[in-house]
Amino acid sequence: MMGWRLGFRVQLVGLTVAIVALTAASLTAYQIWEESESAYAQALDKGGAIARSLALNLIDPIYLLDLERMRVALRAVKAIPEVTVALALDPEGRVFTDHSGEGRVRASTLTHPQVVAEAQARGAAAFERAGSLLVIAKPVRLGDGEIIGYAYFEMSLDSVRAHVAREAERAAQAGVLLSLLAFALAYRLSRRFSGPVQALVRAMAAVRDGGLGTRVAMERHDELGQLAAGFNAMVASLQARTEEVRETEARLKLALEASRLALWDYDVASGRVYLDERWSALLGGSGQPTVTGIEELAALVHPEDRGAVRQALRAAFKSESGRYSVEHRVATRDGAWKWIESQG
Numbered sequence: 001m002m003g004w005r006l007g008f009r010v011q012l013v014g015l016t017v018a019i020v021a022l023t024a025a026s027l028t029a030y031q032i033w034e035e036s037e038s039a040y041a042q043a044l045d046k047g048g049a050i051a052r053s054l055a056l057n058l059i060d061p062i063y064l065l066d067l068e069r070m071r072v073a074l075r076a077v078k079a080i081p082e083v084t085v086a087l088a089l090d091p092e093g094r095v096f097t098d099h100s101g102e103g104r105v106r107a108s109t110l111t112h113p114q115v116v117a118e119a120q121a122r123g124a125a126a127f128e129r130a131g132s133l134l135v136i137a138k139p140v141r142l143g144d145g146e147i148i149g150y151a152y153f154e155m156s157l158d159s160v161r162a163h164v165a166r167e168a169e170r171a172a173q174a175g176v177l178l179s180l181l182a183f184a185l186a187y188r189l190s191r192r193f194s195g196p197v198q199a200l201v202r203a204m205a206a207v208r209d210g211g212l213g214t215r216v217a218m219e220r221h222d223e224l225g226q227l228a229a230g231f232n233a234m235v236a237s238l239q240a241r242t243e244e245v246r247e248t249e250a251r252l253k254l255a256l257e258a259s260r261l262a263l264w265d266y267d268v269a270s271g272r273v274y275l276d277e278r279w280s281a282l283l284g285g286s287g288q289p290t291v292t293g294i295e296e297l298a299a300l301v302h303p304e305d306r307g308a309v310r311q312a313l314r315a316a317f318k319s320e321s322g323r324y325s326v327e328h329r330v331a332t333r334d335g336a337w338k339w340i341e342s343q344g
Helices: 008-057 059-063 067-078 113-122 158-208 223-259 277-282 294-298 303-318
Strands: 083-089 095-098 126-130 133-141 147-156 264-267 272-275 290-293 325-331 337-343
Touching (some): 008 126, 008 147, 059 067, 059 133, 083 133, 113 126, 113 133, 113 147, 158 223, 290 294, 303 325
Antiparallel strands (some): 083 095, 083 147, 133 147, 272 290
16 A cells, blocks of 8 residues: 655645644634634523513503504614514413514413413513524513513514624634645745755755765754764764774785685574685685585585584683684685684
8 A cells, every 4th residue: 555755845835834723713613613612602591681662662552452563662772783573472472473473462472481480480580592593582670570471572683693603704814814824824834844854854865875975065053063063073973983994994905815814604593604705716716705504514624523513612611701713724715725824
């Protein structure tokens, strides 16, 4: 399965834009909620003021059962743009009349009787939000506190919704603008940070391929500058040590060639033996380093000398010093026998 490999710059831009977009969305949602609650609270305040005024204006008409005066008070309320229904109710919650006297008759069924029931139970104004309507019922009281009826009306919340929608649109536009600004800022930051990171990646690849003279030129005083300086110091140290090792190997090679010595290295765990190029030349080979098995190497030892070689090996393994030294003959590629002194 193939996966996506995103560069540092793309990741930085994407992460920054995602954070800003998420923050903008959260702020927009909160602002919409806050505007909605604020607009609804204002509608409640307005509805409460209308309810108080209507209840006062209905005291005499309801007390005198004057339907025409009830309609006058109801028409004044119905003239308010948000009010869709205005009714005068008797103490049992039945309809006396509406603002026109034609749409409602006594004992008509209310659309939201539960609001009146709550007002009756509390003896105070009751409010209910029913979809896009705010329904209010307020007791109409005489001076001695007796309830002689109820002022009932319904207010449309469409204006509240429209206000919230306008605020949401403005908030969304602000969020889009903020996201665009975030993208521009993220891109600028990505060029500032991804460039040095990519330079370091290229330099590491060059060092991996043997370019120990590679350095990163970066004039910065932040963490990336410190990283580049540390990288340069590390590569310089590695280059110096590598040159020292090469010089040491060259001197060792000269010394071995002058002394006619050959090197071997026995890995006891794997049973493998490394032979340098002088060993190969000694045996009449190509003069190249080689790796062979201990059994293959033992087969080159003269049959009369194998016992002494095994004894010397066992003694080396048992001794604290681990020193090994024995003289024996080995077979060359042309079938001749050559005496050597093997030490380890």
